[in-house]
Each structure stands twice: as C-alpha cells, then as structure tokens.
Amino acid sequence: MFSQQLVNGIVLGSTYALIALGYTMVYGIAELINFAHGEIYMFGAFVGMIMVTIVGLPFLPALVIAMLAAALLGVTVEFIAYRPLRKSSRLAALISAIGASIFLQNAALLRWGPQSQGFPRPFEVNQIMVAGVRISSLQIYILVISLVLMVALHFLITKTKIGKAMRATAQDKETAALMGINVNRVISFTFAIGSALGAAAGVMVGIYFNSVSPMMGLLPGLKGFVAAVLGGIGNIPGAMLGGIILGIAETMGVAYGDSRYRDAIAFAILIIVLLFKPSGLLGKQVQDKV
C-alpha cells in the first residue's frame, strides 16, 4: 500500500510542481506573487477541454493551443493589472493580483456556468502493474510531460539568450535595463512561460480527474504557491521539489491520517517553513531590497 500511495502522491505532486514553476518564475523576476495564476491554470484547462470536445483535436495539439492561449492571457493580465503598478508598492500589486484572480473566476462563471464539466479522455488509458503497484498510462503521461516541460524550462533559462536576460533582470532590473535589456519584454515573456506551464498542469489535471470548473483553480493555485515557498520562492528546482514533497505529504496524510486534514497539511507546511526557514528548502538567504 505504501508504494501505491507514493505513486499517487508523486503524480499529484508533479501537477503542483508545474503550477509552482509559474509562481516562482514570476516572483523571481518581477518580485510579484501572481495570485491570478490559479485562474490561468483553470483557463488553460477550459481551453484544452474545448479543443478536445468541440474542435475534436487530439491531445497534444489541444495541450499546445491551451498553453498558447494561457500565455496570451498571462501577458494580458500582466499588461493590464501589474505593469501600471510596477513603480507602486508591492502591496498595491498584490491587491491588484487578487482582484485579477476574482475577475477571471467570475468571468469564467459567467461564460461557462458553475457546474463541473466532463473532460473526456482523448486517448485510451491502460493500467500497468509494476511490482504490485498499479500505475495508469495517464499517470505516466502526466509525469513524463511534466518532466519534459521542466527540463525544457531549465534549458531555456540556462542556455538561451532570453534566459540570460531573465536571469539578469531577476538580479537587478535597473542595471539590466542599462545594459540594453528590454525589461518590459522580459517580464512579459516570463508571464507567458509561467502561464503556459500552469495551463499544461490545468489540462492534465482536467483529464486526470475528468472535470473542469471555474472554481478549480483556487485551491491548486494556493497549493502551487505553498510549493513555491517550500522550495524557496524564486528558485526553479526548488519549486519542483516543493511540489513533489507537498503532493506526497498530502497523500500520506490522507492514507495514514485523516482525510479531513488534506488541505490543512499544505498550510501547516507553509506556516512551518515560514517560521523556521523562510527562504525555503533550496532558497538562499538574501537581504531584502527595500
């Protein structure tokens, strides 16, 4: 039973990790907690579902279109809700983020109604038994796609020119601008990538649980945030680690404890991390720039 629960936890955790990547990238570069990220995840799931059910696309093209659409939405949210406040206090940007989140949620409620909608499986799902542990092909898909996306992100940030510009902007916006980096464009790009990753998680979770709804982004959004803080906010490998740990902790909490505490586990972890290691597991202690 333990290894079965471990598989359950890792699959859940890998979706948290994908959501956490979006949070952590945006925080690392724009120093902004993008509370609308959960809604972008929800939006991606809806676009993916519409592509599969109404347009009739196969899984991968639907996933790519959902990621592109969410990237566009992410950039738009940044442009409307965050860019005008870039010079204001961080509290103003945070409030604007919460506003954007509520706005997107209600827009989705208006457009798609409050009911959950089914997300039919776009491919055959088989069960495989490995050493007494049941793994579905869907779970393998989720793990592999998450892994591919994370590796691609790592490559983008460490090996490409835009990645270098992102790292430079993260370190010091003013100096990066003086060196000829278009900071606005780098931040837009960051939102686009983070949103696309969130949408990928949304589509996969939608298929995994066969349902999408306007409120689906709320809790996973918060858990993605907790995962990002757990790993060290702004740190990309940290977000992945945080997501996996959170997924396993939650699953084990239900498996050996009480399922009523499932959501409390995430927030207990958040409080403990903030109390004892506010920089997170892999984060570095840095002087806060005032």
Added chain:
Amino acid sequence: MLKGRKFLLFVAVLLTLALVVVGCGDNGNNNADPDNSNNGDAEEIKIGTVGPLTGGAASYGVSVRRGVEIAINEANEAGGINGAQIRLIPEDTGGDATEAANATSKLIEQDNVSVIIGAVLSSETFAGAPFANDAGVPMISPASTATGIPQEGEYIFRNTLADEVQAAQLAEYASDELGVSRFAVMFTNNDYGVALRDAFVATAEGLGEVVEIQSFTDGDDDFSAALTRIAQGNPEALFIGGYYEEAARIAQQAQEQGLDVQILGADGFYSPVLVNLGGDAVEGAIFTAAFYDGDTADAVVNFVSKFQEEFGETPDMFAAQAYDAARIVLQAIETAGSGDSAAIRDALAAIQDFPGITGVTSFDGEGDVIKEVLILQVEDGSFNRIR
C-alpha cells in the same frame, strides 16, 4: 374656493362613512349567517412560503415556490377550497437564517397567513420555526432534511425524508436485495454527509461489516489516496454520502484503481451531471430519492407536464415535495373548513395515507413524514426506478 373645498370635504366624509357602514354590514351579515361566508368572493385563505428566491441556494427555493404555485393554481381553478380562493404570498430569504426568521414573522403578523410552507434550507427552518410555533401557525417544510426539525414544536411538520431514513433504508436494501455484507463509506464533511454516514454505518454494522470510512470535502478532485486505503479492506459496496460531482469522480477513480464495488448513494446523486461526468463508472449505481420524474403514474405525469408547460423545465425533487406539501395543506384546510390555523394544524396531524406524487404520505406523532423511500439505478446512462 372655500365653498368648493368644503364640498369636497363633505363628499370625502360621506364616502368614508359609507365604506365603514358597508364594511360593518358585511361583517354583520357574516356573523348572522355563517353558512353564507363560504360563497363570498372576498373570502380568501392566505398561504405563505419562505425560502431562498435569490442567492446561492435560489434554485431550491424557486423550485419549492413553483411546486406550491402549481398546487394552488389547480385548487383555485377547481373553484377554491370550500369555495374560498387561495392566495400565495412568497417571501425571499436569500438563503439567510436571520432573513428566514424575519420573513416568517412578517407572514404571520402582517399578512395573517393561515399556514406556511417552508422553509427550504434546514438552517432557515430552524430559525423560522419557533416564531410559527409560538404564534400557532402551522409550518411544513418540503426540503429541510436535518435531524430535529419536526421536534421544534407541535405546529412544525416536514414533508421530506430525513437524511438518516434514506441511508438506513439503502443499507437494508443493499443487504437484503444485493447480498452485500462488506461496506465501505465515503462522506462529504458537512451536515448532510455526516448525517448520512452516521445512519448508514449504524444500519450497515448490524447487517454486515463496515471495513473503511473516509471523508472528503466538497470540490475535492483527488480521491486516490482514500480509495487506495478503501481497496485494502476489500469491500463489496461503496456508499458515497455526498453530491453528484464528487460522487462521479470517486466512482471513476475507483474504477481506475480496479476497485470493483457496487456504488451506493443518496438523493445527492440525483442529477444528470452524475452520468455526464461519471460515464460508465457510475453505470449500475444505486441511490435513494423521494421523487422520480420518469414515473408513469397519472399524478406524476400530470405534474411533470404542467410544470414543463409553465416553467419550461423538468421539475426536481424539491418542486415535487413542495407540490405534495401544498396539496396536503390544501386538504387540511378543506378538512378544517376554514383558514383557522389551529384547526388546520389538527387536520394536518391527522393526515393518513395521502396519495402524493412522492409516495403515500402520513405524519408521525411529532410531525415528521412517513413514506417509502424510492430507489433509483443508473441504467444505460439514465435513471430507472427499481423500488
């Protein structure tokens, strides 16, 4: 000028006097000849409803009002009750318990209603019932399933099956008809789920064994950990005390885990969404309900077609129970012979074997409903009545 004004004043006083005299005369007539009062057009009996017509729970309250409306229109079209027309006064609570208390007092003190149908949510009924009971106005809830509602007082009735009645009868059915002896239970962690869990576990333990109990929260997506744990106990049936959305996901994830169990549930399953989301994972699922809109009995067909004609949609369980509650109230008014609240209360308490569309209905000594629970099953993607 002055003369004209005086004249107007004189006419006004005259008219007022005339009204008073006519009014008195009318009353005098009634007193002198009570048998005549039934024929008067002015005679009407007022029925109030209390429930959410706006807000998050509005769909329940609107269903209830519509069900009551149909029953009252039927009675009025047939010439009223004992010749008196029935007037409906609907009050909106927005789903709020305080508003329910206000609405109940308003109906009693300002509108002088003879009887109240409501409230809808259990919290609303708990708030409004004491006012109705103290004022001696009978109140019958067509939807509040919480424990303890009829015990609020002798004027408080209920025409909906308590959560625990459904769960207990389902456990008996599973044991007797399906031969299940190993049960697992999952329940949503609110009043509804907890009441279902308590009753189901209490009954099932006498009939077999409850191998695992797991809770979840409304809106949960991931049940894999709980289901893996349930699979360890090797149950034959899984009772889900919750609503259709989560039930569909649980059934689907159970199927994926290779957990081969009979899915059982209560009226929270009763929505086409269960089948839309659950697909073949909910095929064969069995659940309890108070009303089945596919029934071929004349009374049900008549109600369903009237409702569809009037409101353009299929009636749900709330509308059906409200329709029955209103018809029971109308019969009680007929028996009582007037709009007198105390007489209506006694007639209600004496109702026996009323042929409702949600089953043959009587009340127990405390005012709680006694009727058989319907059992429905998912067959080929739609619902079918199996008991």
